[in-house]
Amino acid sequence: MRNCIVAQSGGPTSVINASAIGIFEKNEELKYYDKVFAGLNGIEGILKENIINLCELDKESVHGLKYTPSSGLGSCRYKLKSYEQSKEEYIKLFEILEKNQIKTFFYIGGNDSMDTVHKLSNYAKEHSIDIKFIGVPKTIDNDLPIMDHTPGFGSAAKFIATIALENSLDASVYETKNIFIMEAMGRDTGWLAASSCIATLNGEPAVDLIYLPEIPFDTNKFLKDVENKLKEKNRLVIVVSEGIRTAEGVFLGEMQSNAGYDKFGHAQLGGVCVYLKNLITENGICKKVRAVELSTLQRCAMHFASQTDIDEAYESGAFALEYSIEGESGNMIGIRRIQNNPYKSEPFAVHTSKVANTIKYFPKEWINAEGNNVTKEAYDYTLPLIMGEPKIKYENGLPKYVFLNERKK
Amino acid sequence: MRNCIVAQSGGPTSVINASAIGIFEKNEELKYYDKVFAGLNGIEGILKENIINLCELDKESVHGLKYTPSSGLGSCRYKLKSYEQSKEEYIKLFEILEKNQIKTFFYIGGNDSMDTVHKLSNYAKEHSIDIKFIGVPKTIDNDLPIMDHTPGFGSAAKFIATIALENSLDASVYETKNIFIMEAMGRDTGWLAASSCIATLNGEPAVDLIYLPEIPFDTNKFLKDVENKLKEKNRLVIVVSEGIRTAEGVFLGEMQSNAGYDKFGHAQLGGVCVYLKNLITENGICKKVRAVELSTLQRCAMHFASQTDIDEAYESGAFALEYSIEGESGNMIGIRRIQNNPYKSEPFAVHTSKVANTIKYFPKEWINAEGNNVTKEAYDYTLPLIMGEPKIKYENGLPKYVFLNERKK
Incomplete structure (x- = not known):
């Protein structure tokens, strides 16, 4: 036997x-x-x-x-x-x-x-x-080294990009300025949030700003980014990784009340989108902000x-x-x-x-100079997988x- | 002309x-x-x-x-x-x-x-x-009187039921007790939350508890419902309407911090699922609870x-x-x-x-005696529409x- x-x-x-x-x-x-x-x-x-x-x-x-x-x-x-x-x-x-x-x-x-x-x-x-x-x-995190990508990532990426696409349309219906912030999983890496770059409308990216853990988060820079983009257009779609953190290594998700740790000592992240929503509204940059945490939806769609x-x-x-x-x-x-x-x-x-x-991070070369979006290489990498x-x-x-x-x- | x-x-x-x-x-x-x-x-x-x-x-x-x-x-x-x-x-x-x-x-x-x-x-x-x-x-709210249903409802219902179905599977993977709470739109009516009854796994309902605005919300009763269900099974899926309120008419969404009013004086609801999550954890009924607000996703999927x-x-x-x-x-x-x-x-x-x-409410006859789920009539009504x-x-x-x-x- x-x-x-x-x-x-x-x-x-x-x-x-x-x-x-x-x-x-x-x-x-x-x-x-x-x-x-x-x-x-x-x-x-x-x-x-x-x-x-x-x-x-x-x-x-x-x-x-x-x-x-x-x-x-x-x-x-x-x-x-x-x-x-x-x-x-x-x-x-x-x-x-x-x-x-x-x-x-x-x-x-x-x-x-x-x-x-x-x-x-x-x-x-x-x-x-x-x-x-x-x-x-x-x-779904796509964070295993040596291999090109991991099974599970492509499907999560497809769902994230689709939701970004549909909600960019939803955010476009009113004339009032408004922002849709979506939070993706991915732990310490930005692969999932970056995958939203696939979403396009009439050939233009549906997502305006993407923030990944690979670049330290700077509150003032973020608020400036949002303010500037809102001068160009009425609606913004922002996608963020659950794992974004400051230069000092503080997770934004930990600044929210619901944070905790799992059995392996990994920080249980989440709530980043609500934190950013509050940043935007409290600083008077935009009144109408929706924050959506994709949570488990992205890993079982x-x-x-x-x-x-x-x-x-x-x-x-x-x-x-x-x-x-x-x-x-x-x-x-x-x-x-x-x-x-x-x-x-x-x-x-x-x-x-x-x-x-070992963790495979999202390549820094695939992040734009402003640190608030990804490059064509990220798009070309992700597209065939979805x-x-x-x-x-x-x-x-x-x-x-x-x-x-x-x-x- | x-x-x-x-x-x-x-x-x-x-x-x-x-x-x-x-x-x-x-x-x-x-x-x-x-x-x-x-x-x-x-x-x-x-x-x-x-x-x-x-x-x-x-x-x-x-x-x-x-x-x-x-x-x-x-x-x-x-x-x-x-x-x-x-x-x-x-x-x-x-x-x-x-x-x-x-x-x-x-x-x-x-x-x-x-x-x-x-x-x-x-x-x-x-x-x-x-x-x-x-x-x-x-x-999507399906709250117009006279007609059987409204365009937009069936698609939102289909998405809600699908997400409930998939996340009931997601919640089932670990042996530890855990709860998935999902919040649907619908304003004062429960049509959208009720539509999650369509989700079944091997012929059994995927959603365990459904709370609608048509039945006054009772905190003690809710905690008892959850406690009892957790004795029967390890994982629970709960679907709630954004508009659920107490017998005194207080919206649960208003008990959260982000509430406001729109231009027509309608209360801007949301955050009910987080409120319920906190109720469950703070009362020591279950430690692992995920709360997801479907937000705009349900109206543009x-x-x-x-x-x-x-x-x-x-x-x-x-x-x-x-x-x-x-x-x-x-x-x-x-x-x-x-x-x-x-x-x-x-x-x-x-x-x-x-x-x-005029508002068409979800029929009280289609809500079960315990006020925490819907009947076969609701299932039969919704099914053809999705x-x-x-x-x-x-x-x-x-x-x-x-x-x-x-x-x-």
Whole structure:
């Protein structure tokens, strides 16, 4: 008996399930593993033996997951400590894996999850245990190094650009001066906010000002930017990253009352848009300002996901399955851009040690001299990643999504 | 020379342009009016002679408006006073209309705009002026009486239900208890929030609790509802109307800091979801609560509008044009539901005096006994209105929307 297991970790995306189904369906084709297990709620669930056999589930449900957003296998934010710090956990985990005759563990996640893959792979090698650990990338933040981009980013980018576009029209209806401020996720990096540059109306950018964490935020400069733009036109659309901060490193989101920290000690950001709205109104620059935090909407909007992103997420999973047969444990899959026009990409393997705990920032060269927008390079980089409308199924006028009954509680 | 003019007023919707194009294209077919003018920024713009001839514009742009959200002709929030109060304005307006040989004025809007149609029509009759005033309905709030529903509602409902559905999946990924609260528009009525009942996952409702302005809000009852539901399941999705208020009539949105009043003296609502989030966390019922105000997103999400809604908005416009030939001034178009399965509707004419300044509330019989959700009747009512995916054009991975160059500034 030769089995494998797949699990998902970290914040969900629209296409994280496509990667899981890529793994599952590639095995249906190759028949390399006897069973494809799923660990529910990541490593945390596996430690509780919360494991199901995907091959035994209703086929339609499993296939429906490909076009269902959010971690269909559940997720966790569980940072595995070093072996020295939590010996018992390692022993228990490997007992469970060996009991289920698991030869390969696929973990779909971001930086933190790749750190887990790295640690477990090292442990297995040091203890001569014949189990491979393979990482599959996932994050809307697009902040993993080495690879061109991450599955999940394109769909979030497409939603952000679409909402920016539609709301620039909404903001245009009255003659009174007004501002629409939209806050995107992305933690310490500006990839998501920058992606709003894709939105154009009659060939002109729909977004007027973009502020990213890669450039220190200067309140006076910001107010001046807004004031100047409002002289040119009646309506402004401003897009900001949740992670923008001052030169002293103070997050604007922390200046709002609702801030906190998550389990990994990452600051829980948000509320930046409201802070900026108040700055504008309190300084008498514009009375009518709407502030919208896109929140979780941007990471689960499968109804308008990028088909390119869905396809690449699926391919990353399928490639991971194939790679696991001869490939080396401790590696993860990345995506390489071969050419831009027509767009072509391919998956490749890279060691998790090169990716884990490292952040890929938005390139400073792609930010304009004023530090309040992005350049043509950002547009050209992002455009191919958002292409294609999702081939989702509909039921009663809404997308037909799947929730695995095994997860009910 | 026999011309007509069309203008838009009040808050935009995804399909308000479809009504304008319905008027324009029906005239292209019937050739009844020589010119179809558009008044930019509603009655306010017409008073400034901000008028363009739609027949002279680029045909592709005009047709592209049908699938472009938000008031493509601009809008205003201008409440026309009585003749006694603003004689000069009436005289000036009619001078402009007569100068342009306008025989029919089509005004697309909600309650306030229908009041304008009513006043102008009366003035024309009293002064034996041969100009007809015809209203075309528009409001996402769905609060116009007499008619079954209003163009704009179905598309907003579809977006709200989709976002509720996707975020119920997003909220399900972790094992920790968590709550997603979403705030819909709708002013004093609960139609929009109630429409989230359409969202289902594996046949079960995706939304757990729905609070509407039609039922007085009781803080203790609310906290009890949430506490009880959290005993049954780990994740909750709650949808609330911006207009919910206590038995004493205090808007919850006013308890937040950002409240204000618009020009008509309507309270500017919002921030209800943050208020409820704080209620839940401060009372120790759940630590992890996300609050999202859908804000303007729900009224311009053409990328996932209801094709049924687009078609009905277009038909309302086309019918208004036809009706104007023999019909009576001071009337407006409504939509009558003929049957539900298969769904069939038809436009009809009704006098604006029956509609203006009157609000159609969400039926209390469609609210459950606990006052925290809606019944099967609400589901059956809403479902046909959200059906069909929009036939929009795409360009560079995003919907191809049109912004009239004539409105640039």
